[in-house]
Amino acid sequence: QVHLSESGGGLVQPGGSLRLSCAASGSAYGIPGMAWYRQAPGKPRDMVATITSGGFTNYADSVKGRFTISRDNAKNTVYLQMNSLKPEDTAVYYCNGMDPRRYPWGQGIQVTVSS
Numbered sequence: 001q002v003h004l005s006e007s008g009g010g011l012v013q014p015g016g017s018l019r020l021s022c023a024a025s026g027s028a029y030g031i032p033g034m035a036w037y038r039q040a041p042g043k044p045r046d047m048v049a050t051i052t053s054g055g056f057t058n059y060a061d062s063v064k065g066r067f068t069i070s071r072d073n074a075k076n077t078v079y080l081q082m083n084s085l086k087p088e089d090t091a092v093y094y095c096n097g098m099d100p101r102r103y104p105w106g107q108g109i110q111v112t113v114s115s
Contacts, residue, residue: 001026001027001028002024002025002026002027002031002103002104003024003025003026003103003104003106004022004023004024004094004095004096004103004104004105004106005022005023005024005025005106005107006020006021006022006093006094006095006106006107006108006109007020007021007022007023007109008020008021008109009093009109009110009111009112010110010111010112011112011113011114012085012111012112012113013113013114013115014085014086014087014113014114014115015084015085016085016113017081017082017083017084017085018082018085018111019079019080019081019082020036020079020080020082020093020095020109020111021077021078021079022034022036022077022078022079022080022095022106023075023076023077024076024077024078024095024103025076027076030053030073030076031053031071031073031076031078031097032053032097032098032102033050033051033052033053033097033098034050034051034069034071034078034095034096034097034098035047035048035049035050035051035069035095035096035097035098035100036048036049036050036067036069036078036080036093036094036095037093037094037095037096037100038089038091038092038093038094038111039091039092039094039108040088040090040091041090041091043091045094045100046060047060048060048062048063048067048080048093049063049067049068049069049080050069050098051069051070051071051078052098055071057069062088063082063089066082066083066084066085067080067081067082067083068080068081068083069081078095080093080095082111085111085113086113087113087114088113089111089113090111090112090113090114091111092108092109092110092111093108093109093110093111094106094108094109
């Protein structure tokens with residue numbers, strides 16, 4: 001029933017910033033704890049950041065201090081502010097529940113960090 005749609009990606013130089021958005025449609029009673037995931041070429045999909053329904057956050061060590069996850073419950077939307085981007089951040093980024101079995105995967109959004 002719930003569909004996830006990621007947006008805000010693109011090409012950015014190392015050291016630059018992007019803000020990703022994840023809009024969840026079709027939820028009758030809001031959304032649960034949510035997470036951002038990413039999948040780099042040739043690698044499995046990994047969790048990047050999480051935010052509980054109460055707003056508590058956690059981050060993978062690789063992005064800690066650079067990325068910030070947030071949510072707007074009124075809009076059923078989750079955000080990922082990405083600063084000080086590095087080439088190794090290049091991946092397709094996805095959102096889903098903290099348990100990724102919660103919803104079908106969306107299409108994801110490409111983030112490319114390159115000079």
